[in-house]
Amino acid sequence: MLQFYNSLTRKKESFKPLKEGEVSLYTCGPTVYDEAHIGNFRTFMFEDLLKRVLILSGLDVKHIMNITDVDDKTIKRAADQNMPLQELTEKYTKMFYDDLEWLKIIPADDYPLATQHVDGMISMIASLLEKGHAYKDDDGSVYFKVASFPKYGQLSHLIFEEQQSADRMASDEYSKEAAQDFALWKGWKDDDGNVVWDAPWGKGRPGWHIECSSMSTEYLGDHFDIHCGGVDNMFPHHENEIAQSQCASGKPFVNTWLHSEHLMVEGGKMSKSEGNYYTVNELKSQGFTPENIRYQLLSGHYRTKINFSLAKKQEGEKIVKRLSEFKARLKAESNETKLGAEFPKEYQLFQENLFCDLDTPNALAVFFDYMRKINRKIDNDNMGEGEASAALLFIEKFNYIFGIIPDDNAIPGEIINLMNERETARLEKDWALADEIRSKIDSLGWNVKDTQSGSKLSKK
RNA sequence: GGCGUCGUACCCAAGCGGUCUAAGGGGCCGGUUUGCAAAACCGUUAUUCGCCGGUUCGAAUCCGGCCGACGCCUCCA
Structure with missing residues (x-):
């Protein structure tokens, strides 16, 4: 029987997929503005483990991982490097796939790109506006009205008091109604350049959270089994996804939320902004x-x-x-x-x-x-x-x-020849020569073991 | 300030009230085996679980306090 710790209830629960024998799994993917680091891969590795265990238990898994190829960071990086956005994101998306493959992570069934799914995001935002869960701003932005969703905070268990957000309100450049309201759509600004889509309420680009809500439900349905990410995505990202998705569809969103802890380096969190990371x-x-x-x-x-x-x-x-x-x-x-x-x-x-x-x-x-x-x-x-x-x-x-046992290596003929020479030397009890050949084989990257059933070679 | 996690041997790490005189891995030291190695195997390495109290017949495990480390509170896997 499968059991998972559900971040939503903070308990281990036995897991039953919505459809018998099938699991719908959505995992938050990378923002492709730079090379991913090993901390990012800890989460992707955990998700891969989860998928393998689900498969081992006899379930079919449909796995979707998004690629965030438009947001503040990608736009800024592309501008800094004087490069079209798409060229930058394609470069890092490719590197990401290469790293996944090298790490022997099973690929997802699909890697939807945010930029290819803006229509779906626009219609989700339209539906939220229609139902009174969102409002427009003068600059063409659209915000989600957190007050319209009483269950907001259920995942992160954060309580939103006025004192907490007062400081941020004052310094916020946007004219949001409440500090915790978040952008569904960001109205076009000069810095965005040609990164722009048309929406009924004006030009701009989608907010980050709406991307996952829209793409996950498009590929897996309004209500699906598992959604994963790193702990730092619990708030605000996943909290916001729940709010948007449930308000838009009127249905439950995700049954089981799983979050992996951070990878530390030198006792601290590994992060791009700290500069303490390995790719x-x-x-x-x-x-x-x-x-x-x-x-x-x-x-x-x-x-x-x-x-x-x-x-x-x-x-x-x-x-x-x-x-x-x-x-x-x-x-x-x-x-x-x-x-x-x-x-x-x-x-x-x-x-x-x-x-x-x-x-x-x-x-x-x-x-x-x-x-x-x-x-x-x-x-x-x-x-x-x-x-x-x-x-x-x-x-x-x-x-x-x-996945920690490497595939067997074929033994090169040169090594086999050396082995045979050494066998002869050993039969003649010419230990000096035998040892010399062994160290030569060693320097070529292979280990020799003399066992009762003969000498054995293995790659170092 | 609010929410939360963690502190177990030289190092990593499990432990979900009694079978804990505390798994497993790495390392160290000793042994078996071997021409010598390597590998494998055997043995040794925490009477003790950050500190102090409490609950209990019984606590590493529950409760309270203290000390220390870390994370989240709208960039973040």
Whole structure:
């Protein structure tokens, strides 16, 4: 049984999709004004984990992730770089897709672009105006009237008192009726240049929040199962989405909200404005593999803050290597794949942990315990009938969820030749030569292990 | 100021009132194995869970206070 911690109720709830066997999932995507950083990817990695666990449980998942390709930041960056908006956003969208692929994140079914869905946003805003949930401003902007939605604040549990917003009201350049009212549509200004759409109430561009409300409901229906994002999107973004969507459709919006905690660096939040962040490309050039990064991001629970540090690189490498060795050992152990092999009993426990609010730390612990047990059996030549096949089934599912075991590398002929030379030397007990060849193989990036069943090679 | 999270071994980290003399991983040290390595395995590394009180037959787990770290309160994954 699947259970998730719903941010809306702040409780773990058992999860039942609206349609049997199918899950509609919307995850907030990046604003493509710059390269995404590893903190952003923690959230995307968590969402990928969620999707994999849903699939593992036997559900079909329809996953939509938006791309914010128009907003204050993209417009400003494009202007700064003297570049058309679209050229800038296409460049970073491409980089984003590349990073996702490199990190082995399963692609969404669709990545709708905000700029291609402005019509839908305009009609949602029109409907909100019509129903009295929004009002126009002299400059062509349209604001959502928070006072018209009594349940506002249900997700973030914030209470809006006059004192709190008094300061901001005074310094606000817009003539909003209330400080917490937010822009559905931003009237055109000089800075916007040619970034402009026509709406019945005037030229301008959509506000940020309306984009997700409009696109999520367009692709998944007015009422769908799961919406995710980082904790910092809880307020105001998701709170505003709920208000807009429910007021526009008159129906419930999302059943389950899941939010991942921040990735920290040096004990503080990783963010663009602080400048304390790593991009995927930076980590790549530091020698991180996707498997290593996946391990760093998935070994802590998604609702706890985790600290990312370069110092953890060795730890990740060790884990990845151990798992790869284990897989290779199992393969050697089970020459023929037993048809109808069954999962070991530990697999049940592994799954239960994942189904209980994506408990990766405990799922990992279950797998490590199991791995030690099987390794011990192999050491003692004590494997039962079909046990290696069962273990291979388990490790395959394990890797489907975590994705931390790299694909096997083909061994180059040059290395094989060196290995053969070394075997000859060893048979002749020419240890000096054997050691020399081993260090040569080592320098070419491969490890040699002498086992009872012969020497084995593995990629470093 | 308001809302909220967290503080467990050298490091990361689970722990959802009793099976906790506290998982799992990394590291350290010792051992088995090995031509030597590597890998794997075995053993050791917290009588203790930020501090002080309280509730309870029983608390790392619940309550109160204090100290410390962090996040949100309309840029933000």
